């Protein structure tokens with residue numbers, strides 16, 4: 626397994642600004658990774674994703690193994706060629722999506738058997754099969770170990786059982802990954818919100834020798850404050866030199882507060898999912914364009930976001946598009962939100978490099994206080 630060079634360029638407190646160097650290109654951190662679920666960042670062309678500033682996108686083992694099938698994606702040249710994205714790509718192992726989407730799933734110590742939510746066909750994921758799909762068939766630059774995302778809340782005993790299973794699957798994932806020299810594998814920490822279990826999981830994952838470390842089991846309903854508290858008690862057990870990735874996070878306020886606690890990488894469906902439903906994220910906080918107050922508002926979504934979707938169309942036009950159910954509504958708003966999330970990460974990176982991150986953080990805590998729920 627390769628360990629990609631991770632250079633920290635600047636720090637402010639626990640916040641780090643750096644570059645993760647991969648064979649398919651550099652990833653500027655802190656980085657927000659747009660989610661390309663089934664080989665597409667929903668409603669966007671890859672050029673728009675790239676122009677918005679994204680260095681890396683996510684692919685999804687669960688969705689692609691069900692349709693069109695992982696072997697078919699390989700026959701078609703792999704996910705980069707298939708989806709027309711030539712930059713770095715990270716794929717999740719599929720475990721989380723099995724929990725959140727599949728029907729009739731059956732767990733055992735070696736893996737999980739489940740029925741497709743699409744056509745009911747039976748599938749099985751083991752650590753080795755997940756690595757084969759991610760690294761061999763889809764061709765991911767960064768793969769994730771197969772893990773069990775522990776339900777929240779849960780007992781200490783249940784959290785420890787789950788953590789131990791993920792540690793075992795992490796070891797098997799590393800063995801299956803072998804010595805691929807142009808791809809890397811990240812481990813995933815579990816442990817729910819128990820300090821002793823997060824420490825046990827962190828020390829276990831760090832000792833196994835991954836190319837990066839993810840914090841799993843978060844953004845599962847615990848809320849902003851609990852998520853921050855869990856990050857606070859996990860990061861001290863992580864080495865400075867490996868990238869840290871909080872999975873499934875999150876809202877803009879979550880990104881800022883996680884960067885302040887030493888996190889480098891994020892993914893979330895929020896920009897495109899909320900965009901499809903009329904929610905626009907701006908520097909002043911979220912607005913829902915379907916609100917009647919925008920019916921004759923000629924102002925742009927956000928003066929400070931340098932994207933045609935943010936500058937060239939009025940809020941009144943967005944209001945009309947969503948009231949009329951026009952396709953262009955979700956398309957433009959997904960584009961704006963994707964550009965806003967990238968503009969936020971760029972401002973975070975610049976502020977750390979210029980020693981003004983804490984000033985940015987306190988300004989955004991005030992502007993976005995109501996979004997912490």
Ligand SMILES: Nc1nc2c(CCNCC3CCCCC3)c3[nH]c(NCCc4ccccc4)nc3cc2c(=O)[nH]1
Nearest residue numbers: 660662683684685717721774841842843844872873895
């Ligand atoms: N292995 C693994 N993945 C996790 C994920 C999936 C991360 N996104 C993958 C991505 C791949 C491509 C398809 C989409 C998913 C999580 N997502 C969330 N919360 C999302 C909370 C959320 C936020 C906004 C809207 C919906 C849900 N917590 C997560 C915890 C884990 C975890 O422990 N282990």
